Amino acid sequence: MFGVHLCGNSLPAGRVRATCTNTGRCLLHPSENKLDRSRLSGGVVGVHHGKVAHRCKTAAYCTARAPLLQLAALFLLTWALIVSCVVEAHHVLAVDLGVEWVKAATLGGGSGASMNPAIVLNDQANRKSPQCIAFRFLPYDTDDILQKVERIFSEQALSLEPRFPEQVVCGPSLLAGRGVWRDVVAVNGTGATGEEAVQDALLLDDTASLTYAVVPHASRDKLTVHIVGGRDKKSVLEFSAEELVGMFLAYLKRTAERGLDGEPLRHLVLTVSTRASVAQRQTFVDAAAVAGLRTVRLVHGITAAAVQLAYLNAEQLFAPVRERSAKYVMVYDMGSRVTEVAVYEFAQFRQHPGTITLLAAVVSDTLGGRAFDQCIARYIERELFPKAKPKAIEPVLALSTPAARKTAASLLRAVKNARERLSVNQEAPVVVQGIYGSDGGDFTTTISRARFEEECAHLFDEAVRLRDAAIARTKGAVPSVRNLTRFEVIGGATRMPKLLERLSDGYGRAVDRTLNSDEAAVVGAAYMGAARASIPVRGFHVVEPLMNDLYFSLTPPLQNLGAAGTPPRGDTRHLLFAKARTLVPAVKSLRFKNRTADFTLTLEDDSGRFARATSIYGVNDNIMAAQFLPQRRRAGGGVARGWHERLSLEYMEVVVEVTVAESGIPFVSNAYLRVTYVKRTAAVKNNQTAPGNMTPNESVAASSAGKNAADGAIPEESQNHQNLRKTDEEAEEVEAGQLQQQREEEGAEERWEDASESGAAIEEEEEEEEEEGGKQGAAKGKREGDQAREDNSTGDDAVPGVGNRSTAKETVMRVIHGFPLRFAPAPSSAGVNLNKVEAAAARERLHALQRIDDTRLMRSAIRNDLEALIVHYKSLDAWDKAPVGGADEANWRDVVKEVAQWLDDASDNIEIAELQRQQQRVKELKIGEAETG
Structure with missing residues (x-):
């Protein structure tokens, strides 16, 4: 199981700060194992060091304070659901x-x-x-x-x-x-x-x-x-x-x-x-x-082949953990139009036994089996078409007319068959059907393997260049092809002898072909998707980087982004996940200060062809609830006798969590208003005023002071991309390592509590208690929103209503409340993908076509059955004999003739009900024993 930190860095499962999104296998919800935007009623589930907080584990957490009977009932129900999920058969x-x-x-x-x-x-x-x-x-x-x-x-x-x-x-x-x-x-x-x-x-x-x-x-x-x-x-x-x-x-x-x-x-x-x-x-x-399918995962086909290789050769590819050595494998996949080359590291780690890491990948969209077909076709068009008999043939590959495209397709089919035959023969025939158009006739010639390899030599050189480029991108991890443990070649176009010979140069032996060239990718993909369908299959830990840069933009946009002049396009977008440097899956928290109204966040790729807009709702309502919370706490009481508690608002920010799953597609997974309060608890003396007796002016002053602090304070340091410019309203990204190190240094302890019905989703208290005496002076400077502060009674930060606290014992801590925000897809016409309305229309049209196909198939089956019955009755000996009984004996022949005539006259789209009626008439016919024998 993997771990994902809110800052976007992939962590081991023991170092996870999880949200309500499912990042691992969930037996209670096998259909929702994919990272999605589903949330519990409280918004964010919680922060727990050392374990993942997802739905299966929050069942007991959310009911920790429930009566014992309810807890026992929930336990039995949970166990029953787990057993049912495990026993039930699933297929992916x-x-x-x-x-x-x-x-x-x-x-x-x-x-x-x-x-x-x-x-x-x-x-x-x-x-x-x-x-x-x-x-x-x-x-x-x-x-x-x-x-x-x-x-x-x-x-x-x-x-x-x-x-x-x-x-x-x-x-x-x-x-x-x-x-x-x-x-x-x-x-x-x-x-x-x-x-x-x-x-x-x-x-x-x-x-x-x-x-x-x-x-x-x-x-x-x-x-x-x-x-x-x-x-x-x-x-x-x-x-x-x-x-x-x-x-x-x-x-x-x-x-x-x-x-x-x-x-x-x-x-x-x-x-x-x-x-x-x-x-x-x-x-x-x-x-x-x-099509009615849920994509639980998109996998890279070449990585799936590497996983299949791991299943077949696990003992050879994974060295024991104590050896601490890695083995390197290259997978070379040449398909019909695309060639991919990737280098993987196979290693054993105590945290993740059987880890497959993608080190480098090179892709060519122009090299493949079709490129070799076009090479042969151009040779035939250039050298042989002018010499064709009875007349020369005009070139067709460069033309776009319907007739030329039809002829070109026929030529490419012919040369493809010839290329495949040349893999096992020295010569192969080339038969181009219908090349002379209306005159009829085919063009026939032969091509040798030597001629093919000579004409397409530049393509074989390109194939070797891709291999060497993949080695170079490992940055020294694999110095040369000879250092590879395995060099697997797959794909339908890799059967050419010359290609295998050229790729083997420098490897020291012939390239490996232990995998099924056609089925390695689909078999590996099935194994990789097994965990998402709750299928108990041994899995390998696959580590891959993000393959595309991902950006975000806001509407209304961030202000004061650039200097005078026309800003470039990059100023309106901000890098969120950088390709090659981000391991998937990953999560990042975007923090926006001074957002007081609803807004829209759009996720885009580098070209802008992908654009997913999400509207964030309820910002203003939650701000009002956050400002009212201190007053509600004072009115509710609940503080032990002899103590008083003072809660003041410090700052607020809107947090939007963006997740990019293994599939490489980003989405908004959570949004909430993060509010930080300062809570001071001290012993009440006779000359002090309890918080319940505070005057309204003091309450307003404290609230205003907290709001002013919120407007000016930046809770966390951000390490933004160079295109992100710091403004009075900015998105801050917290680095996981810095945040974890800081918490360990400060000895902070995090816990999340259930919110009240008034709308508070979570309450996170990170506290550090210290005794304050007369010798302790002014307050310490704030450290990243989680360190406790000390206040002197005569300082500027003294709490109103507390009075002289020089001899009182006081505890100061920060309390963080999360107020859940609503978010939903926004109507957008940007990008090339379907929106919600278009997707629904496409689904309905495909369902309509499928219903028509099913109806047509049923109609055809009934017609075939009816024709078979008619043939059966006509083949009986009684059909040609004169009736020996009464009118009933002769009637069955008339029914068969009538139905046969009706069937000949019926149209292809006759109603199924009428076909079934005629079919039933024929099935109910009865023939006397004397006639049927």
């Missing part, structure tokens, strides 16, 4: 979502079940499926366009692509979170670098390779798929990337559930690239939600 669905191929696996089950992931077989009993969806337009007479559309998935959809290229969508995940390509100048105007522009925009080569139409979104900088069909070509459908990916995830979900005998699947683990932007990650989460 893991999906490795590649651009061309998709693999899925399930893991889980009850006691005694195999704890090995099971690969999901598709409709064709294959272990991987092409990511293709075909939309077939049916000639139905209806105004509802969805009723006219039939969806076809996987291999069947891919087989339709040559005939209907504009109606078959393959690789929709390529569009996730991406927009229209712009030139470098335009992209840099939005604050993104050239490298980020490639990450966030669809490349021109990718656009040209698509057979379907991709158009910009009407109101956002994102892409949608434009599908035209029907006889008149007037039926138009537009789908977002979330809808298309959601359709395929729903297809995988239904397929996996059939393999589990109908057990519903709710938890999803999805693989993404280490290069994936925050917008792309959020797109996949939204797509899963549209």
